[in-house]
Amino acid sequence: MPKYQKQFRILVAVDCIIFGFDGTELKILLIKRDLEPEKGKWSLMGGFITEKENFDRGGARILKQLTGLEGVYMEQLHAFGHPDRDPNERTISVAYFALIDIHQYENQLSSDYHAEWFPVKKIPKLVFDHTNMVAKARERLRYKSAFHPILFELLPEKFTLPQLQSLYEGIFDTEFDKRNFSRKIQSTKLLVKQKDKDKESSKKGAYYYKLDKRRYAANLHAFLNIIPNPVIFNRL
Amino acid sequence: MPKYQKQFRILVAVDCIIFGFDGTELKILLIKRDLEPEKGKWSLMGGFITEKENFDRGGARILKQLTGLEGVYMEQLHAFGHPDRDPNERTISVAYFALIDIHQYENQLSSDYHAEWFPVKKIPKLVFDHTNMVAKARERLRYKSAFHPILFELLPEKFTLPQLQSLYEGIFDTEFDKRNFSRKIQSTKLLVKQKDKDKESSKKGAYYYKLDKRRYAANLHAFLNIIPNPVIFNRL
DNA sequence: TCAAAAGTGTTATGAGTACACCCATGG
DNA sequence: CCATGGGTGTACTCATAACACTTTTGA
Numbered sequence: 142m143p144k145y146q147k148q149f150r151i152l153v154a155v156d157c158i159i160f161g162f163d164g165t166e167l168k169i170l171l172i173k174r175d176l177e178p179e180k181g182k183w184s185l186m187g188g189f190i191t192e193k194e195n196f197d198r199g200g201a202r203i204l205k206q207l208t209g210l211e212g213v214y215m216e217q218l219h220a221f222g223h224p225d226r227d228p229n230e231r232t233i234s235v236a237y238f239a240l241i242d243i244h245q246y247e248n249q250l251s252s253d254y255h256a257e258w259f260p261v262k263k264i265p266k267l268v269f270d271h272t273n274m275v276a277k278a279r280e281r282l283r284y285k286s287a288f289h290p291i292l293f294e295l296l297p298e299k300f301t302l303p304q305l306q307s308l309y310e311g312i313f314d315t316e317f318d319k320r321n322f323s324r325k326i327q328s329t330k331l332l333v334k335q336k337d338k339d340k341e342s343s344k345k346g347a348y349y350y351k352l353d354k355r356r357y358a359a360n361l362h363a364f365l366n367i368i369p370n371p372v373i374f375n376r377l
Numbered sequence: 378m379p380k381y382q383k384q385f386r387i388l389v390a391v392d393c394i395i396f397g398f399d400g401t402e403l404k405i406l407l408i409k410r411d412l413e414p415e416k417g418k419w420s421l422m423g424g425f426i427t428e429k430e431n432f433d434r435g436g437a438r439i440l441k442q443l444t445g446l447e448g449v450y451m452e453q454l455h456a457f458g459h460p461d462r463d464p465n466e467r468t469i470s471v472a473y474f475a476l477i478d479i480h481q482y483e484n485q486l487s488s489d490y491h492a493e494w495f496p497v498k499k500i501p502k503l504v505f506d507h508t509n510m511v512a513k514a515r516e517r518l519r520y521k522s523a524f525h526p527i528l529f530e531l532l533p534e535k536f537t538l539p540q541l542q543s544l545y546e547g548i549f550d551t552e553f554d555k556r557n558f559s560r561k562i563q564s565t566k567l568l569v570k571q572k573d574k575d576k577e578s579s580k581k582g583a584y585y586y587k588l589d590k591r592r593y594a595a596n597l598h599a600f601l602n603i604i605p606n607p608v609i610f611n612r613l
Numbered sequence: 614t615c616a617a618a619a620g621t622g623t624t625a626t627g628a629g630t631a632c633a634c635c636c637a638t639g640g
Numbered sequence: 641c642c643a644t645g646g647g648t649g650t651a652c653t654c655a656t657a658a659c660a661c662t663t664t665t666g667a
Contacts (some may be wrong), residue, residue, distance in 0.1 A: 145412075146465055148425045150386035153458075153469060176381075189384045192467070196458040220456040220471045222389075222432040230381055231428070233389060235456045303619075320621070323656065343618040345664040364609055370628095370656075373600055539646075542650070557630065580638040591659040606629070620663075628655080636647075 148352065152232040154185065155199040156187035156271065158218065158278035159208070161243030162295040164304060164342075167311050168243065169275060171267070177370060178229045179268040185275070187257075193306050194204040200237040202238040208256065214240040214294040218278055226270045234270075240294035283312055287368045290331060290360060293352055301339045301347035302326065313372055325367050391435040392423035392507065394454065394514035395444070397479030398531040399542060402496045403547050404479065405511060407503070408443065409491040414465050415504040421493075421511070425471065436473040444492065450476040450530040454514055462506045470506075474514040476530035482494040488550035519548055523604045526567060526596060529588055537575045538562065549608055561603050567592050 159170040188203045190196065196217060215237050215373055222233040235364050243258065259265065263274060292308055296305040306322050326332060333353050338346030387423050395406040410420040424439045426432065433452060440449055452474040462468065479494065495501065500511055522528050528544055542558050562568060572581030 145388060145425070145468075148388055149428050151389050151426070152381060152384055153387050190383070190387070190458070192385050193460050195460060196456060196469075198434070199458075217455060219453060220432060220470070223427050224433075226430060232381075233432075235458065247444070301619090319619085320659085323620080325656090326657075338619095340665090343664090344666045345617085345619050347619060366655090537646090554631070555646085556632085559647075561629090574646095576638090580640080581636070581644080581646050582638080583646060602629090614667105616665100616667090618664090621661090622659105624658090626655105626657085627654105630653080632650090632652105634648090636645105636660105638642105638644090638646105640641105640643090 152227075152230060152339040153190040154232050155196060155203055156185040156234050156236045156274060157200055157203070157204055157215075158185060158236065158238040158262075160238065160240050160278075160282065160295060161246065162308050162311070163207050163258070165241050165311075166260045166262075167295075168260050168309075169264065169278075170208070170246075170256055171265070172257055173255040173342075174268055179205055180226075182268045182342065183259075184268045185236075187270045190216065190235075196235045196237075200235075200239075203241060208241075208246060210239075210241060210246060215244065218274070218281055221270055221274060223270065234274075236274045236278070237264070240282075240291065242295065242297050244297055247293060254287075255325065258330045276328050286312060287373055288364050288366075289362065290329065290365055290367075293331075293357065299335060299339075299349040299351055301349055304339075309367065313368060315372055317369060319373075321369070322367070325365075329360070329365055329367075331360060388463075388466060389426045390468050391432060391439055392427055392470050392472045392510060393435050393436055393440055393451075394421060394472065394474040394511055395440070396474065396476050396497075396514075396518065396531060397482065397486070397494060398544050398547070399479050399494070401530075401543065401547075402498070403544075404494040404496050405500065405514075406444070406482075406492055408493075410504055414463075418504045419495075419501045420504045421472075421507045432471045432473075436471075436475075440475060444477075444482060446475075446477060446482060450527065452503055454510070454517055457506055457510060457583060459506065470510075472510045472514070474517065476518075477507040478531065478533050480533055483509075511535040523546060523554065523609055524600050524602075525598065526565065526601055526603075529567075529593070535571060535575075535585040535587055537585055539578070539583050540575075541586075546602065549604060551608055553605060557605070558603070561601075564602075565596070565601055567596060 161168045170186065171183045172186055174180055174182050186207045190199045194202065200215055215278065217333065218236040218238050220233060220235045224231055240281055261279060295308060302323055305326065306317060306319060310316050330351040331353055335351060337350040338348055340346040383402060397404045397406065402578060406422065407419045408422055410416055410418050422439055422443045426435045436451055439591040444468050444549065451473050454474050456471045460467055497515060532540065540561055541562065542553060542555060546552050567589055568586040571585040571587060576582040
């Protein structure tokens with residue numbers, strides 16, 4: 142077979158925007174870059190694609206290597222290819238975003254890679270075009286979560302409605318009416334009320350809920366309307 | 378500056394899924410591949426990225442080269458990176474989809490590149506993973522057009538409501554009530570009724586409409602609800 | 614006993630849908 | 641004059657949004 146002789150070959154990287162929610166704020170996980178150029182600066186988790194892996198696998202491998210996490214929600218975001226995005230050598234990057242339960246991660250080794258959680262509203266200066274990637278990921282997360290039930294991926298197995306609401310409110314940067322929110326969530330039938338309560342954040346305590354796994358799996362791509370229309374139509 | 382010595386460099390291509398609407402059917406533009414391997418088979422428009430262009434520019438360049446078209450609606454779809462997608466040599470491809478006014482294209486040279494329009498429901502066997510790309514593009518087009526006013530890009534400057542409705546119906550593979558459709562479209566205030574009629578497809582004739590360019594530009598990213606909810610919630 | 618958060622019900626408005634008839638015209 | 645496709649109005653239903661009070665309990 143003939144080869145594509147004259148063509149230009151390029152380095153291909155995968156970068157991951159990893160979202161977590163600590164109960165109050167949406168955060169992303171950053172590391173100190175351990176490679177020149179820009180060594181020591183804050184960066185997304187990333188790495189080069191190897192010879193025999195596709196992007197999904199590459200992203201999963203990098204996530205595993207740098208955080209120890211496997212099997213988390215991950216989705217391709219966008220391919221970034223500005224010729225000068227890496228001043229060292231032309232490199233294109235396929236960005237992914239991942240949603241993880243931040244507490245599950247805290248049990249794992251965080252310090253090994255100098256990884257640190259930053260609130261999305263206080264992201265430090267990042268290397269290359271990573272700031273741009275983060276902005277795009279936030280936008281996508283808002284967009285997607287307005288129609289699909291993906292935010293549960295950010296919560297632990299058991300969570301309360303006030304926690305869930307506060308997550309939505311954080312992402313849409315607004316406040317919802319808790320009666321309407323509760324009714325809408327309940328009407329999806331995705332949640333199963335538990336008998337125990339979370340008493341950490343109030344005296345009365347809030348009931349825990351778990352996902353109904355069967356229904357959740359069947360509805361991952363379904364359309365829901367959790368977000369009030371004025372928010373969608375005016376702010377999104 | 379140090380180089381990324383040990384890393385693997387890959388060919389990077391851009392492929393374009395070009396949609397057109399002939400008044401009856403949604404179609405895509407294909408060419409006979411003029412490069413080994415798989416020379417002579419039907420293929421999307423594509424080409425390798427050059428040293429100094431980003432993906433958007435590469436996509437625009439390829440579109441221009443192969444169709445003569447410029448300034449059309451174009452959006453990044455997805456990056457495809459399976460290691461074996463091109464049997465000749467590993468090549469990744471960043472796919473774009475474009476929406477064009479099919480009649481405007483017909484004036485241009487179509488035969489030069491052995492390009493041909495195929496109804497999306499009768500796509501021939503395509504090279505590599507292009508069939509997959511087309512499927513993804515169709516899905517994205519349905520998804521995006523359900524919420525955003527992008528389908529106007531497929532129509533000529535002047536068009537009628539029945540034409541517009543038939544376009545939506547083709548994409549969602551269903552039929553809408555024309556009274557409701559008309560009311561919803563009118564309520565967006567994106568259209569300006571003209572005084573002349575299209576008398577090609579009926580004796581009475583249907584009024585032409587044009588886009589209100591100011592409003593259209595301001596609403597490209599706005600949410601509209603043209604599509605009946607049952608269609609969105611059950612079929613999308 | 615009181616402060617702080619959780620939980621719950623009702624009403625009004627408007628968007629969405631279903632539905633049927635008249636209009637204009639070319640042949 | 642009639643067949644064909646274009647254009648329009650209404651009534652009903654249901655989803656959404658706005659809104660306030662009671663409950664629980666730890667301090």
